[in-house]
Amino acid sequence: MFFERxxxxxxxxxxxxxxxxxQEREDPGEFLELVRSAGAEPATLLxxxxxxxxxxxxxxxxxxxxxxxxxxxxxxxLVIFNHALSPSQERNLExxxxxxxxxxxxxxxxxxxxxxxxxxxxxxxxxxxxxxMSTRLVRGWTHLExxxxxxGLRGPGETxxxxxxxxxxGRIKAIHRRxxxxxxxxxxxxxxxxxxxxxxxxxxxxxxxxxSTLFNALTASRVYAADQLFATLDPTLRRLExxxxxxxxxxxxxxxxxxxxxxxxxxxxxxLQEAAEATLLVHVIDAxxxxxxxxxxxxxxxxDEIGALEVPTxxxxxKIDLLDSAPRIERDGEGRPEVVWLSAREGRGxxxxxxxxxxxxxxxxxxxPLTLAPEQGRLRAALHELGAVxxxxxxxxxxxxxxxxxxxxxxxxxxxxxxxRAEDYLPAALQAREAWExxxxxx
Numbered sequence: 001m002f003f004e005r006x007x008x009x010x011x012x013x014x015x016x017x018x019x020x021x022x023q024e025r026e027d028p029g030e031f032l033e034l035v036r037s038a039g040a041e042p043a044t045l046l047x048x049x050x051x052x053x054x055x056x057x058x059x060x061x062x063x064x065x066x067x068x069x070x071x072x073x074x075x076x077x078l079v080i081f082n083h084a085l086s087p088s089q090e091r092n093l094e095x096x097x098x099x100x101x102x103x104x105x106x107x108x109x110x111x112x113x114x115x116x117x118x119x120x121x122x123x124x125x126x127x128x129x130x131x132x133m134s135t136r137l138v139r140g141w142t143h144l145e146x147x148x149x150x151x152g153l154r155g156p157g158e159t160x161x162x163x164x165x166x167x168x169x170g171r172i173k174a175i176h177r178r179x180x181x182x183x184x185x186x187x188x189x190x191x192x193x194x195x196x197x198x199x200x201x202x203x204x205x206x207x208x209x210x211x212s213t214l215f216n217a218l219t220a221s222r223v224y225a226a227d228q229l230f231a232t233l234d235p236t237l238r239r240l241e242x243x244x245x246x247x248x249x250x251x252x253x254x255x256x257x258x259x260x261x262x263x264x265x266x267x268x269x270x271x272l273q274e275a276a277e278a279t280l281l282v283h284v285i286d287a288x289x290x291x292x293x294x295x296x297x298x299x300x301x302x303x304d305e306i307g308a309l310e311v312p313t314x315x316x317x318x319k320i321d322l323l324d325s326a327p328r329i330e331r332d333g334e335g336r337p338e339v340v341w342l343s344a345r346e347g348r349g350x351x352x353x354x355x356x357x358x359x360x361x362x363x364x365x366x367x368x369p370l371t372l373a374p375e376q377g378r379l380r381a382a383l384h385e386l387g388a389v390x391x392x393x394x395x396x397x398x399x400x401x402x403x404x405x406x407x408x409x410x411x412x413x414x415x416x417x418x419x420x421r422a423e424d425y426l427p428a429a430l431q432a433r434e435a436w437e438x439x440x441x442x443x
Contacts, residue, residue: 012040012078012102013070017059018049026104026258027291031082033208034104038111043074057096058089068097080107084259087136105132108257120182127175134168183273199361200249201240202275204303205284206295207255210318214284214344215252218353242354244405245361251278256302258294265305276308280360283315287341288322314360316353317341327352336360367405368427374398382414 014035016028028045035042046066054060058081059067067079078100079093085103093101102110109129116122203211219238236252253275265272275281283299285292303309320327320343327349330339337356342349367390372380380400383389388406395401404411415422 010039010041010078011043011074011076012080013067013074013076014042014045014080014082015059015063015067016045016047016082017053018047020051026082028082030258031104034107034111035080038107038114040078040080043076044070046070053083053089056089057092058083058085064093064096067093071097071099078102090136104259108260120179123175123179123182127172127179130168130172130175134165134172198247198249199245199279200251200277201280201282201357201361202251202253202278203282203284204253204275204299204308205255206286206289206299207257209255209284209286209289209295210344211255211284212252214316214318214342214353215250217344217347217350219250242358242361244358244365248357248361251275256299258298260298260302265302272302272306272308275303276306276311278308278311280357281308281311281313282357283313284318285315286319287317287325288319312360314356315339318344320349321346329356365405366408366411366426367403370402370404370425372400372402374400376400379414379418379420382418386410386414 012035014031016026016031019025028047032042032045046063048059048063050060057064070076071079076099079097080102082104084105085093085101090101090103109125109132112125113129116125203215205211215236215238219240238250238252240248240250242248253272281303283296285296289295300309303311314337317339320341325341327343328341329337329352330341332338337359340349340353340356342353344350370383380389380402383402383404383406386406388404388410389402390405391403393401412422415425
């Protein structure tokens with residue numbers, strides 16, 4: 001063990017401070033949900049307001065005295081802050097209060113540690129915990145007197161501390177090596193899906209927005225879903241058939257949260273890469289949450305961190321059963337589905353989501369009439385082989401009239417393989433689109 005402290009109790013005194021800066025504010029209701037999700041029993045919530053954190057104890061001497069009294073009254077052995085504490089603030093509070101002090105980051109890490117199920121998930125959580133711990137590696141308040149330093153004052157505590165640090169650095173390196181292998185395997189799987197032309201859809205959203213419930217409803221899966229924060233942690237992939245598109249890989253990813261610890265974002269880079277590499281993101285939003293706009297901003301902040309903000313996105317307003325609202329699709333100025341309103345729990349509006357997914361994923365599918373001469377049987381046979389021929393009829397003069405539907409990429413590859421010019425077959429409207437996209441380039 002890196003910490004020599006009393007065993008952490010389940011009863012906790014909670015601390016929430018309101019700051020004037022909107023960016024520093026946290027939600028006390030969400031804080032209570034986090035605490036309960038971790039398995040702690042909230043004894044009382046101490047609140048206060050400050051312009052800025054106290055550099056020594058975060059809350060100031062008066063609030064520290066309140067904390068001491070609350071611990072004695074409730075027999076609590078743990079103090080949890082709804083804010084990120086510096087290592088020195090945490091140590092000062094532990095020394096004064098003679099109990100374990102946990103900040104918001106440590107609390108979220110603890111929940112993640114409980115929820116990780118796969119080997120990869122456990123490695124990622126352990127990495128985040130160790131990197132978080134590396135800045136807090138002390139031997140508790142009973143040994144702080146050994147950390148003074150100076151000639152003649154370097155006691156065995158410091159020697160043990162250096163040993164712990166060396167072991168910790170070695171373990172972090174080992175986990176990084178193992179996660180690199182995991183990233184390689186995931187990248188190989190993604191390349192295989194790309195070669196097979198299988199689109200991927202990643203569900204993202206604020207924690208407890210109903211992603212796993214929606215995932216289960218769409219894929220008839222049995223992913224654990226509960227009304228709690230971070231009910232599922234490890235990514236789950238399932239195959240889903242979408243009409244007019246074919247097979248799709250759907251991924252259920254970890255939920256985001258306000259001020260998600262940066263170390264967690266780094267540790268879960270391999271998992272979150274499923275979102276960055278997706279063909280389409282489905283951003284699941286709790287439509288009944290009064291803070292839904294703030295939650296959307298937090299999700300987009302994390303998506304920006306992992307380079308997924310530019311991935312095409314379809315928004316899903318979930319939990320309309322709590323709003324007494326009807327399922328519907330909202331479209332943008334070009335008629336594309338932009339927002340789907342539904343209830344995953346009641347199964348209302350799922351057919352609208354499937355319709356929206358089909359439309360968004362089929363945007364890269366071309367559907368056009370094609371007339372072939374009798375001697376072009378090789379092209380006709382290749383189109384049949386791809387399953388791209390929807391209708392076919394023969395004219396009296398022997399010409400073949402086809403209605404063709406297939407991914408544009410498949411058609412262009414076929415033309416290149418046969419040595420044909422795609423523009424000789426595409427209608428004028430599709431040729432104009434090809435020319436515009438080629439001129440626009442990737443950027």
